[in-house]
Amino acid sequence: MASSTVEDYLKRIYLEQQRSPDTLVPMGRLAEAVGVVPGTATTMVKALADSGLVSYEPRGGARLTRGGEQLALHVLRRHRLVELFLVKVLGLDWSEVHAEAEELEHAISDKVLERIDALLDRPSVDPHGDPIPPAKGRPAPASRRSLADCERGESIRIARVSDQSPGFLQFIDRCGLTPGIVATVDANDPQADSVRVRPRGKETVTLGAAAAAKVLVEVA
Amino acid sequence: MASSTVEDYLKRIYLEQQRSPDTLVPMGRLAEAVGVVPGTATTMVKALADSGLVSYEPRGGARLTRGGEQLALHVLRRHRLVELFLVKVLGLDWSEVHAEAEELEHAISDKVLERIDALLDRPSVDPHGDPIPPAKGRPAPASRRSLADCERGESIRIARVSDQSPGFLQFIDRCGLTPGIVATVDANDPQADSVRVRPRGKETVTLGAAAAAKVLVEVA
DNA sequence: CGATTGACTTTGACTACTCAAAATAGTAAT
DNA sequence: ATTACTATTTTGAGTAGTCAAAGTCAATCG
Incomplete structure (x- = not known):
C-alpha cells in the first residue's frame, strides 16, 4: 500500500508532467508543488525510484514510470470523483471542494469509489472541467487551448x-x-x-x- | 490538530471506558483494541497524558480527561455518521461500513460532516443502533439491556x-x-x-x- | 514467607518523513 | 578561465510511531 505521502508525490509529479510534457520534473518545482523543501523532495524521489514508481536523473529531475503513472491516475480519479460528489450530492461550492478532496482522496476505498461513480452516472469531468481518469487506462488527452x-x-x-x-x-x-x-x-x-x-x-x-x-x- | 493515530487511541479508550465505566483502561486492553503491542500503548498514553488528553496511572491504566473525551466523541460522531451515510446514500451493506468508516472518520472535515448530518436529517443512531454523539455535549446514556x-x-x-x-x-x-x-x-x-x-x-x-x-x- | 506468574514499563532500535544548513555541480558572466 | 549564481544534493538531526526483548512490579500460590 502506498502511503498518502507517496500518493501525493506521485499525483504532483503527474500534474507537473502534464504542464510540460517530454521534460523531467525538476526537484525545485516538485518540492514547491508538494510543499516541502527541495532536499526533502530529492530524498523522497530517490525512494520512489527504488520502488520503481519513478525514474530519476540526478540534477535532471523525475518522471513517472508506467506503474507510477497508474497509481497517480488512480489518486487523481479519486480526487476528482470526490470533488464532483461533494458538489452534486452534498451541495458544497465548487470553490471549496478541492481542499476537501485533498484529504478524502487518500481515504476512499475502491468499493466506495465505485458507488460514487455509479451514483454520479459515470461522469467524465469534475466541477472544474478536469477530466476524471477512467478506472483503467489513460485519460483522453485534453484540449490545451485557452x-x-x-x-x-x-x-x-x-x-x-x-x-x-x-x-x-x-x-x-x-x-x-x-x-x-x-x-x-x-x-x-x-x-x-x-x-x-x-x-x-x-x-x-x-x-x-x-x-x-x-x-x-x-x-x- | 490531533493525528489520526491520536484520534484512534482516544476513540479506543472511550469505547473501552464505556464497556467498564468507573475503572481505568489497562494498557493491555488498550493495546489489543488499537492493534499494537503493549509497550507501544504505554508510550503513546504517556504522550497523550502530556498533552492533557488522558490521565494516566502507571500500572493502573488510562482515563480520558474532559478534553480527550470531547475529541473522542467527535471522532465517534464522524465514524457513525459516515457509516449511516454509506448505507443510506451509497447503498453499502451494514456489515461492511464499519471498516470503511475507520479510514474516513479521520479525513472528513466539519463542513462535510455538517452536510452529511443535514442530508440524513440529523439522525440519532447509526446502522448498528450505536448512538451518534451530538455535535456538542455528551450523548444520552444508552440501554445496557441485552x-x-x-x-x-x-x-x-x-x-x-x-x-x-x-x-x-x-x-x-x-x-x-x-x-x-x-x-x-x-x-x-x-x-x-x-x-x-x-x-x-x-x-x-x-x-x-x-x-x-x-x-x-x-x-x- | 519466598517463588512464580502475568501485566506493565523501559530500552534500544527501526521506518517514514521532515528541515536546516553545508557541500556540490552545472551555467552563465566577466 | 576564474567567478558568481542557482538549483540540487548531502549531511546531520528531529518528530511520530512502531516492535522486540529485557526489566520491574504486584498479586497470588504453595
Whole structure:
C-alpha cells in the first residue's frame, strides 16, 4: 500500500508532467508543488525510484514510470470523483471542494469509489472541467487551448478552469465563465495583455492574459 | 490538530471506558483494541497524558480527561455518521461500513460532516443502533439491556448490535434481528446457555448466551 | 514467607518523513 | 578561465510511531 505521502508525490509529479510534457520534473518545482523543501523532495524521489514508481536523473529531475503513472491516475480519479460528489450530492461550492478532496482522496476505498461513480452516472469531468481518469487506462488527452489563444469574434465553450484557488473560482463564478457556458470573444489584444469575453446572457468581462490562460476552451 | 493515530487511541479508550465505566483502561486492553503491542500503548498514553488528553496511572491504566473525551466523541460522531451515510446514500451493506468508516472518520472535515448530518436529517443512531454523539455535549446514556437479560414471554425491540464484525452482522441480518425490529422472547434458559427469540413475521432463532449478549434491546 | 506468574514499563532500535544548513555541480558572466 | 549564481544534493538531526526483548512490579500460590 502506498502511503498518502507517496500518493501525493506521485499525483504532483503527474500534474507537473502534464504542464510540460517530454521534460523531467525538476526537484525545485516538485518540492514547491508538494510543499516541502527541495532536499526533502530529492530524498523522497530517490525512494520512489527504488520502488520503481519513478525514474530519476540526478540534477535532471523525475518522471513517472508506467506503474507510477497508474497509481497517480488512480489518486487523481479519486480526487476528482470526490470533488464532483461533494458538489452534486452534498451541495458544497465548487470553490471549496478541492481542499476537501485533498484529504478524502487518500481515504476512499475502491468499493466506495465505485458507488460514487455509479451514483454520479459515470461522469467524465469534475466541477472544474478536469477530466476524471477512467478506472483503467489513460485519460483522453485534453484540449490545451485557452481563452488567451482565442481570436476576436470566436464563439467558444468554457471547458475547464485550471486554477483551484477558491478566490479565482469565485471570481470565475461571478463572471459566469463556468465550464459548459458558451461565450463570445469580443477582443483579444496582446498589446493590452487582456481578453474581452461575453458569456451568453451575461455581461462582458475583461480578463488579464494570465487569468485568461487559466480558462481552457473548446469549439462551441 | 490531533493525528489520526491520536484520534484512534482516544476513540479506543472511550469505547473501552464505556464497556467498564468507573475503572481505568489497562494498557493491555488498550493495546489489543488499537492493534499494537503493549509497550507501544504505554508510550503513546504517556504522550497523550502530556498533552492533557488522558490521565494516566502507571500500572493502573488510562482515563480520558474532559478534553480527550470531547475529541473522542467527535471522532465517534464522524465514524457513525459516515457509516449511516454509506448505507443510506451509497447503498453499502451494514456489515461492511464499519471498516470503511475507520479510514474516513479521520479525513472528513466539519463542513462535510455538517452536510452529511443535514442530508440524513440529523439522525440519532447509526446502522448498528450505536448512538451518534451530538455535535456538542455528551450523548444520552444508552440501554445496557441485552437479549441475554430478557425473560421468557417478553416483547422487546432490537436496539443495537454491539459487534461490528461482518460475519456476525450478516448472521443477524439472516435472522431478521436488525435494529428496530420487534421480537418475542420464547425462552431464556441459563442452564442451556441460550436464548430463543422470534422476530415479528420471521422464524424463531436460537442464540448462544454470548451472541445474545451482543444484541441490545429496549422495551417494545 | 519466598517463588512464580502475568501485566506493565523501559530500552534500544527501526521506518517514514521532515528541515536546516553545508557541500556540490552545472551555467552563465566577466 | 576564474567567478558568481542557482538549483540540487548531502549531511546531520528531529518528530511520530512502531516492535522486540529485557526489566520491574504486584498479586497470588504453595
